[in-house]
Amino acid sequence: MKLHASRAAFAVASILISVAVAWSAPGGKGASYTITDLGTLGGSYSEAFGMNASGQIVGDSATASGSGDAFLYSSGHMSDLNLPGTSGTARAINTSGQIVGYYYNGAYEAFLDTNGQITDLGNLGGNYSAAYAVNASAQACGSSYTSSNDEHAFLWSAGTMSDINPFGGNYSSARGINRSTQVVGYGYLPNGAFHAFVRTGSVVTDLGTLGGDYSQAEAINDAGQVVGQAYLAGNFKAHAFLWSASGPLKDLGELGDNYSEALALDSTASQIVGRATVPNNTGYLVYHAFLYTKGKMKDLNGMIPSNSNWVLTEATGINDAGQIVGNGTHNGAQRAFLLNPK
Secondary structure, three states: OOOOOOHHHHHHHHHHOOEEOOOOOOOEOOOOEEEEEOOOEEEEEEEEEEEOOOOOEEEEEEEOOOOEEEEEEEOOEEEEOOOOOOEEEEEEEOOOOOEEEEEEOOOEEEEEEEOOEEEEOOOEEEEEEEEEEEOOOOOEEEEEEEOOOOEEEEEEEOOEEEEOOOOOOOEEEEEEEOOOOOEEEEEEOOOOOEEEEEEEOOEEEEEEOEEEEEEEEEEEOOOOOEEEEEEEOOOOOEEEEEEOOOOOOEEOOOOOOOEEEEEEEOOOOOEEEEEEEOOOOOOOEEEEEEEEEOOEEEEHHHHOEOOOOEEEEEEEEEOOOOOEEEEEEEOOEEEEEEEEEO
């Protein structure tokens, strides 16, 4: 990502060390998907973060001038959202086409875009806010600095931003919200570890881990199913998880290496997407996009045409039509992609 990353993201990145994306991908002999390069706004890169049921996609892209602007991709065309400030990113889009994200205008500011009308969501008293998800009722969630410069998860609803810091620590972030206003994310505990949470009304549930000290939730569907990443005992491995109210975290496995992270799911959790590290000899962590379905995690690079010249590094969204959006490299350039099932 080319814009501001939260302090928790930096903490996770330091644990996961570094990422390499220049790696040959296995080609699919019997390809399951066609792939579309979403292009750019005239510059060198694009990256996608969200998709709705209609296949509309949002993210950010370099422009011809070199700035990073938020985009909407719809009906085969990428358009600039023309946000205020010098740069911006769109992180999620709901069924009505309302978009949330954040832009930089002397400070980072969370926004809601409704048919081109931009609403500044405000902050929790500090000089930063970012929105990461929006539901069908235009309720949004994300994180914001407080007046003491701690970063706390928030819920924005009907013009009001509320602090929902789940565990009382100095950092938390909300990453997903559903129709029932259940909010998921992660927050620091007093002992310095961070855990995934789901907030239902005013009740916060600590989702725990897979035996380690850390977990983070990234998305929730309208059925209340949650996906994310959790560390295993010893904190040497972190795996994608699925959580339902009826039980503990379900370990979704890996692609032969130590790390995987689920980033999105469909309405029934029958298909889950994300990214996972793969064995390699580069000396770096190399991520590939995955699809988890029917109890198995599959490398999406093996499910596209073998001559596509793509390396798919992460899948960030999926809808009930089976369309998958994400990021990778195409002929060596960083690009957002759309996969359509055959």
